[in-house]
Amino acid sequence: xxxxxxxxxxxxxxxxxxxxxxxxxxxxxxxxxxxxxxxxxxxxxxxxxxxxxxxxxxxxxxxxxxxxxxxxxxxxxxxxxxxxxxxxxxxxxxxxxxxxxxxxxxxxxxxxxxxxxxxxxxxxxxxxxxxxxxxxxxxxxxxxxxxxxxxxxxxxxxxxxxxxxxxxxxxxxxxxxxxxxxxxxxxxxxxxxxxxxxxxxxxxxxxxxxxxxxxxxxxxxxxxxxxxxxxxxxxxxxxxxxxxxxxxxxxxxxxxxxxxxxxxxxxxxxxxxxxxxxxxxxxxxxxxxxxxxxxx
Numbered sequence: 001x002x003x004x005x006x007x008x009x010x011x012x013x014x015x016x017x018x019x020x021x022x023x024x025x026x027x028x029x030x031x032x033x034x035x036x037x038x039x040x041x042x043x044x045x046x047x048x049x050x051x052x053x054x055x056x057x058x059x060x061x062x063x064x065x066x067x068x069x070x071x072x073x074x075x076x077x078x079x080x081x082x083x084x085x086x087x088x089x090x091x092x093x094x095x096x097x098x099x100x101x102x103x104x105x106x107x108x109x110x111x112x113x114x115x116x117x118x119x120x121x122x123x124x125x126x127x128x129x130x131x132x133x134x135x136x137x138x139x140x141x142x143x144x145x146x147x148x149x150x151x152x153x154x155x156x157x158x159x160x161x162x163x164x165x166x167x168x169x170x171x172x173x174x175x176x177x178x179x180x181x182x183x184x185x186x187x188x189x190x191x192x193x194x195x196x197x198x199x200x201x202x203x204x205x206x207x208x209x210x211x212x213x214x215x216x217x218x219x220x221x222x223x224x225x226x227x228x229x230x231x232x233x234x235x236x237x238x239x240x241x242x243x244x245x246x247x248x249x250x251x252x253x254x255x256x257x258x259x260x261x262x263x264x265x266x267x268x269x270x271x272x273x274x275x276x277x278x279x280x281x282x283x284x285x286x287x288x289x290x291x292x293x294x295x296x
Contacts, residue, residue, distance in 0.1 A: 002274035003123065003136040006236075006244040007143050008286060012158035014128035019060055023052040026153045028065040033113045037068035039149050042121060045267045054268065056276045061125040064146045069115035071108065079107045122146060125279060133159070134282060138245050163295040164242045170293055171223035171240075175208060180228075181292050187227030187235055192216050230285050242293060249277075 028040030042065040043049050054061045083103050088095055095103075123136040124146065133150075137143055151157035174180050175190060186208045192201045201221065203213055217223075224240040229250060237245045 001247050001249055002271070002278045003134070003247055004245075005136055005138040006247060006282060007135045007137055008162060008242070008244075009133040009135065009143070009147065009159050010162065011131045011133065012160070014131050015126055015154065015157075017154050019062060019126070020053050022153045023062055026149065028067070031067050031069060031117055034109065035069075036112065037066065039064060039066045039145055041065070041149070041153070044123070044271065047267060051268075054272060054275060056272065056279055058129060059125050059127045059275075059279045061123060061271075061275050061279075063121055063123045064149060065119060065121050066142060066145060067117050067119040069112060069117050071111050071115045076104065076107055076111065079111075080104050083107070124150075125275070127279065127283065130283065130286060132286070134279075134286075138239075138243050162242050162290065162293075164240060164293065166295050167238075167240045167242060167293050168222050168224055171226045171238075172217065174226065175223050176214070176217050181288060183231050183288060185229050187229050187237075189225075189227035189237060190223055191225035192221040193224050194221050196220075230281075230288075234281050234285065238289070242289060 023041040026041055028042045029038065031038035041052060042063050043051055044054055044061065044063050045051065052062055080100070080103055083106075084095055084100055087099075087103070120142070122142055125134050126132075127134065133147075135143055135146060137146075147157065147159060171190075174186070178186070180186065188206060188208065189202075189204045190208060190213075192203070192213075193199065201216055203210075206213075225237055227235065227237045227246075229235050232250055234247065235250050236247045239245060
């Protein structure tokens, strides 16, 4: 599956701007010497620096790249402790909290230029029919960084999230009474929590009809994450914020056996096929989730 996660961001209006030219104006340029992180738009295929978007119908796929420097916490702590002890020995008295913070800032500033970087490419697509952006990320920090980048690139971007306040109650009902919409059935994973103690139980690889699981529900536990199967085609885990996680096809072998259209040697042949499959599936699934779980 092209995406392993899907965070849905709704748009007040579809993006009308030419994404190709916008993305080329804010390319990823790496992290500067003294910065902690950097972000920008990047080609969909690393071997081709010219192609920033691919379209399937009106849907447009593009990609952001986020890079951040990694400074081990233990290394910072060790160096700060050594400098604090040395300064306290020279002064003959303990350092103030502000002095310790200043030493820590100095250590970080010295380590930043030498730090290694970790990089992540995050794909997004715009679906104007649903007035939505779908991001291949389940991390709030990544989602916000990319939305801010897109907002800066376009000039304005009015977005909102689904109201997921009813999700926990509905997940719990589905588990207890099996009252799911016709196109959905339960998978084999869920996470329960106790509203009073916040203790959690994660259930994997077993029937969601199990007596032990029902006992947890009888004792007041609630469901905040549940695995679902849509139309025997797509399996995913839906969390309380209505983020789709661990997306995968149910019939992987059948999809793999279908012949590829186009040049089999082109890196875009598989990409285009996977984008078409993903976006067509989510074009049908997301309205079902919205009508069933989103508060209005």
